[in-house]
Amino acid sequence: MPASSGMPNMLSQFAQILSVLAILAFVLVLTYFTTRWIAGYQKGLQTGGNIELMEARGLSAGKYIQIVRIGKRYFALCVCKDTVSTLCELSEEDVGAFRKEERPTSFAALLSKYAKRTENAVSASEAEEKNT
DSSP: OOGGGHHHHHHHHHHHHHHHHHHHHHHHHHHHHHHHHHHHHHHHHHTTSSEEEEEEEEEETTEEEEEEEETTEEEEEEEOSSOEEEEEEEOHHHHHHHOOSOOOOSHHHHHHHHHHHHHHHHHHHHHHHHHO
8 A cells, every 4th residue: 555545544534533523512512502592591481470489498308498479478388399388478577587688699799798898807807906
């Protein structure tokens, strides 16, 4: 076999590998954007409705207590693997006592909240040192 016949074979194999990698990259990008689109679509279905999950706490594996707003009324629910039971109806004052403050949703808001907390702690310790 002449040496020149091996070169086109290598180029063909290299082209096949590149095409497989390109198809894989395309499928990954398509999967990423499809997942983002579906998540946005489902989020849009959940917002603006009359039912809102206010808070949830896990009791054990598969068992939760949830505070749910339905319309203008609030309920405490026990959610298990196969059942949902109403524990009681809560007043707005009861729910307000559970909500200490609104949680920041962005990283920048979390970072600024932490920075303020750190500044307050540092200034308090400096004031304490001056007093002693």
